[in-house]
Amino acid sequence: MCTPTTLDLWETLKLEDIFASMYIVKCDLIYKTDRQRGELQPATTKFSNGTLLFTILMIIILGPLLLFSTAAPGNSNNNVLSATISIALDGNTNIGQTNILDITATRNISQAGGTVFQDLSEKGLLQDDPKDTIQVIEMVPYADTVFLISQPSFGWTCCCPTR
Numbered sequence: 001m002c003t004p005t006t007l008d009l010w011e012t013l014k015l016e017d018i019f020a021s022m023y024i025v026k027c028d029l030i031y032k033t034d035r036q037r038g039e040l041q042p043a044t045t046k047f048s049n050g051t052l053l054f055t056i057l058m059i060i061i062l063g064p065l066l067l068f069s070t071a072a073p074g075n076s077n078n079n080v081l082s083a084t085i086s087i088a089l090d091g092n093t094n095i096g097q098t099n100i101l102d103i104t105a106t107r108n109i110s111q112a113g114g115t116v117f118q119d120l121s122e123k124g125l126l127q128d129d130p131k132d133t134i135q136v137i138e139m140v141p142y143a144d145t146v147f148l149i150s151q152p153s154f155g156w157t158c159c160c161p162t163r
Helices: 009-033 043-067 114-122 151-157
Strands: 085-090 097-103 106-111 135-139
Touching: none
Parallel strands: none
Antiparallel strands: 085 097, 106 135
């Protein structure tokens, strides 16, 4: 503060608060002198204090209920569009990682039918999941790439080592 005063900072802030409250009272008194006692409120004041305030309050109260309810359009199922299977041997730092199988092609992605859904629920794999959220994914029976094995390793897997 750049005001020459003997008040400390806390007392100065209290004084500023008093002046701000007095200004609000002054503005309120000026507003009330325009109307006589018992005179009707203007329609705009009634509308803003009644209808708009009620609408805003209802949006604040009911908005989250509608947003997070099960009827919300954003609360829809996320269906699986693609799937990938990767199997690899991961050894210590000397060997590294060797990919054995990579399958990225799917044969069929569909919703679970009546018998499949019933079998899964009888085995206890489903809790309270709705029927339309369960999907069956069939992968192709072959890999995308050929499993390459080094010649010395291949020799150890066969009954006749190659030289």
